[in-house]
Amino acid sequence: MQKFTTVTGVAVPMRRSNVDTDQIIPAVFLKRVTKTGFEDALFYGWRQDPEFILNQPAYQSPKVLVVGADFGTGSSREHAVWALRDFGFDVVLSPRFGDIFRGNSGKQGLLAGQISEDDAETLWGILEANPGIELTVDLVACTASVGELTVSFEVDEYTRWRLLEGLDDIGLTLRDEARIAEFESHREPWRPRTLPARQVNL
Amino acid sequence: MTNAVNTDSPMADIRPRTLAEKVWDKHLVAKGENGTPDLIYIDLHLVHEVTSPQAFDGLRLAGRPVRRPDLTIATEDHNTPTLAIDRPIADLTSRTQIETLRRNCAEFGIRLHSLGDIEQGIVHVVGPQLGLTQPGITVVCGDSHTSTHGAFGAMALGIGTSEVEHVMATQTLPLKPFKTMAITVNGTLRPGVTAKDIILAVIARIGTGGGQGYVLEYRGSAIRALSMEGRMTICNMSIEAGARAGMVAPDATTYAYLEGRAHAPAGADWDDAVAYWDTLATDEGASFDAEVILDADTLEPFVTWGTNPGQGVSLSDTVPNPADIDDANERSAAERALEYMDLAAGTAMKDIHVDTVFLGSCTNSRVEDLRAAAEIIKGKSIADGVRMLVVPGSARVRIEAEAEGLDKIFLAFGAEWRFAGCSMCLGMNPDQLAPGERCASTSNRNFEGRQGKGGRTHLVSPLVAAATAIRGTLSSPWDLVQDGMLGHDAVPAVFVPAR
Numbered sequence: 004m005q006k007f008t009t010v011t012g013v014a015v016p017m018r019r020s021n022v023d024t025d026q027i028i029p030a031v032f033l034k035r036v037t038k039t040g041f042e043d044a045l046f047y048g049w050r051q052d053p054e055f056i057l058n059q060p061a062y063q064s065p066k067v068l069v070v071g072a073d074f075g076t077g078s079s080r081e082h083a084v085w086a087l088r089d090f091g092f093d094v095v096l097s098p099r100f101g102d103i104f105r106g107n108s109g110k111q112g113l114l115a116g117q118i119s120e121d122d123a124e125t126l127w128g129i130l131e132a133n134p135g136i137e138l139t140v141d142l143v144a145c146t147a148s149v150g151e152l153t154v155s156f157e158v159d160e161y162t163r164w165r166l167l168e169g170l171d172d173i174g175l176t177l178r179d180e181a182r183i184a185e186f187e188s189h190r191e192p193w194r195p196r197t198l199p200a201r202q203v204n205l
Numbered sequence: 206m207t208n209a210v211n212t213d214s215p216m217a218d219i220r221p222r223t224l225a226e227k228v229w230d231k232h233l234v235a236k237g238e239n240g241t242p243d244l245i246y247i248d249l250h251l252v253h254e255v256t257s258p259q260a261f262d263g264l265r266l267a268g269r270p271v272r273r274p275d276l277t278i279a280t281e282d283h284n285t286p287t288l289a290i291d292r293p294i295a296d297l298t299s300r301t302q303i304e305t306l307r308r309n310c311a312e313f314g315i316r317l318h319s320l321g322d323i324e325q326g327i328v329h330v331v332g333p334q335l336g337l338t339q340p341g342i343t344v345v346c347g348d349s350h351t352s353t354h355g356a357f358g359a360m361a362l363g364i365g366t367s368e369v370e371h372v373m374a375t376q377t378l379p380l381k382p383f384k385t386m387a388i389t390v391n392g393t394l395r396p397g398v399t400a401k402d403i404i405l406a407v408i409a410r411i412g413t414g415g416g417q418g419y420v421l422e423y424r425g426s427a428i429r430a431l432s433m434e435g436r437m438t439i440c441n442m443s444i445e446a447g448a449r450a451g452m453v454a455p456d457a458t459t460y461a462y463l464e465g466r467a468h469a470p471a472g473a474d475w476d477d478a479v480a481y482w483d484t485l486a487t488d489e490g491a492s493f494d495a496e497v498i499l500d501a502d503t504l505e506p507f508v509t510w511g512t513n514p515g516q517g518v519s520l521s522d523t524v525p526n527p528a529d530i531d532d533a534n535e536r537s538a539a540e541r542a543l544e545y546m547d548l549a550a551g552t553a554m555k556d557i558h559v560d561t562v563f564l565g566s567c568t569n570s571r572v573e574d575l576r577a578a579a580e581i582i583k584g585k586s587i588a589d590g591v592r593m594l595v596v597p598g599s600a601r602v603r604i605e606a607e608a609e610g611l612d613k614i615f616l617a618f619g620a621e622w623r624f625a626g627c628s629m630c631l632g633m634n635p636d637q638l639a640p641g642e643r644c645a646s647t648s649n650r651n652f653e654g655r656q657g658k659g660g661r662t663h664l665v666s667p668l669v670a671a672a673t674a675i676r677g678t679l680s681s682p683w684d685l686v687q688d689g690m691l692g693h694d695a696v697p698a699v700f701v702p703a704r
């Protein structure tokens with residue numbers, strides 16, 4: 004994973020709350036077996052509407068999404084993160100995220116920063132008044148700045164550290180391999196195992 | 206009991222703990238320090254075709270094996286057709302995804318239940334039916350409805366594909382401790398009111414974000430009275446309240462369900478396991494970070510009107526008026542939902558006509574759900590212009606239902622009797638709504654386009670689904686009693702035993 008420090012780019016004001024992962028990427032696109040190439044699928048249903056914000060000329064190469072509360076609720080599909088990332092987004096700012104979505108983001112280098120409802124409203128106001136204006140997100144200071152305004156966002160400290168360092172989770176965990184093996188040596192014999200498969204006798 | 210507490214610290218034995226805390230403590234491989242997460246051991250990893258291909262690819266790229274194939278099991282469910290399952294899958298991308306799972310499982314030594322196998326079916330139906338889902342274990346799956354397995358007193362988490370790869374490689378997950386919320390449901394459900402109505406009412410109460418960061422523990426007399434199937438329905442939809450997991454403490458009902466299943470402990474192991482399971486219930490004096498209390502006595506059948514599962518009302522109620530909603534975001538979400546659903550504020554829910562009824566999904570596709578619906582529809586005919594899909598949760602459920610003659614009841618009624626899978630819950634296979642079509646669905650999500658582009662979904666219980674298929678409008682079994690179509694005593698209480 005690449006190290007993440009600051010990002011400057013076009014910010015999209017999306018005044019919608021409860022944007023579930025079915026809206027971010029409909030299930031029909033989940034049949035693919037690859038991890039990239041999902042940019043066409045992002046917000047697929049809404050993009051059929053010419054008025055939809057991502058269809059407007061000012062927002063053709065965006066990097067930051069500023070969206071309402073409960074973004075990324077519902078399905079665990081990591082494809083939602085891949086689609087945002089493939090479209091060019093590096094940051095999503097929202098007052099609240101679905102838990103699984105937020106976890107998935109941190110593992111794929113997409114920053115999910117939590118802002119207050121008031122700051123979301125203020126940012127929307129500025130971005131709507133200046134379509135296509137660039138916003139700078141600084142992960143070291145945990146701030147988002149546009150024009151004269153700077154707001155702070157929250158991100159889990161461990162996720163922030165991993166993003167700043169560009170660290171891979173599995174590699175980190177495997178440093179604890181000896182402790183995993185030690186734990187396994189105490190596992191009770193009656194705990195479930197899938198192998199060998201047993202006959203069903205109902 | 207010798208095994209039960211040897212990994213817990215002495216302190217942990219003294220402080221009263223919740224069910225969730227006990228399961229967490231028991232699976233602690235390494236305690237986090239300075240803001241790092243705990244490392245939690247995973248007892249059971251369930252795999253399906255949609256969220257695993259990229260994880261297997263990651264393992265291949267890094268040259269890593271699956272650490273514990275003996276704690277991993279796969280099935281095909283999201284993409285599988287529910288008709289003509291003996292023929293090659295017509296949709297090429299679906300077929301590729303299924304074939305990719307088969308290749309990956311063969312390469313990495315993972316047990317797979319493929320289409321045509323008796324244990325094939327929705328991953329959250331298969332785990333419990335094999336007896337793999339047990340009290341006090343940790344379960345993960347690349348699917349948000351993994352919360353289903355919490356019905357057994359397991360800690361069951363839906364995860365993303367990066368985490369799927371992580372569990373495959375390490376059999377652990379780095380996790381921050383969750384907060385706990387008690388959902389206490391007192392009283393007794395009336396006939397015709399089910400577990401589905403409880404959970405829809407809970408979500409309407411706390412909202413789709415109300416559970417965020419929490420593990421929910423369902424407690425109280427109404428929960429204790431539920432069958433395992435009912436408890437699974439409730440835990441299944443914990444994610445729709447934003448929660449990471451939902452749990453019910455194990456009891457005699459849990460043990461009776463498990464005993465004798467293929468992978469349940471047997472002999473002396475069973476006694477050891479039960480001795481441990483008996484220690485799992487939340488201790489007297491343990492505290493929750495939040496509590497919600499619901500009264501089952503007054504609960505009515507519950508249905509959704511909008512495009513998220515929190516947008517629900519009692520079936521006897523009307524479509525709410527967005528203007529009455531104080532919160533600006535909620536108000537605009539309601540306005541957007543009514544536009545999408547093509548509903549006017551003030552419309553009686555019972556006046557809403559449907560085109561399709563879907564009985565299935567990991568929420569309500571177990572044999573008890575099918576029995577409950579069959580009790581209502583037997584000897585009757587489906588409403589004109591309505592189609593009904595009945596999709597058992599697994600091939601085994603289908604066979605069990607056929608042994609009871611339920612398939613004949615559904616077919617005589619005019620419903621379609623399909624093969625097992627996720628089907629119309631998310632329409633990754635050909636089972637989809639057409640644009641503008643309206644569906645009463647026993648599934649778990651009424652999101653825009655979830656069941657097919659432009660499709661409109663009302664979430665309902667199996668009993669409401671059955672009554673709706675008869676009347677053509679959203680209905681409960683009590684409406685059939687009023688119509689003189691059903692005897693007063695024929696409205697099923699929650700648990701419908703085998704005939």
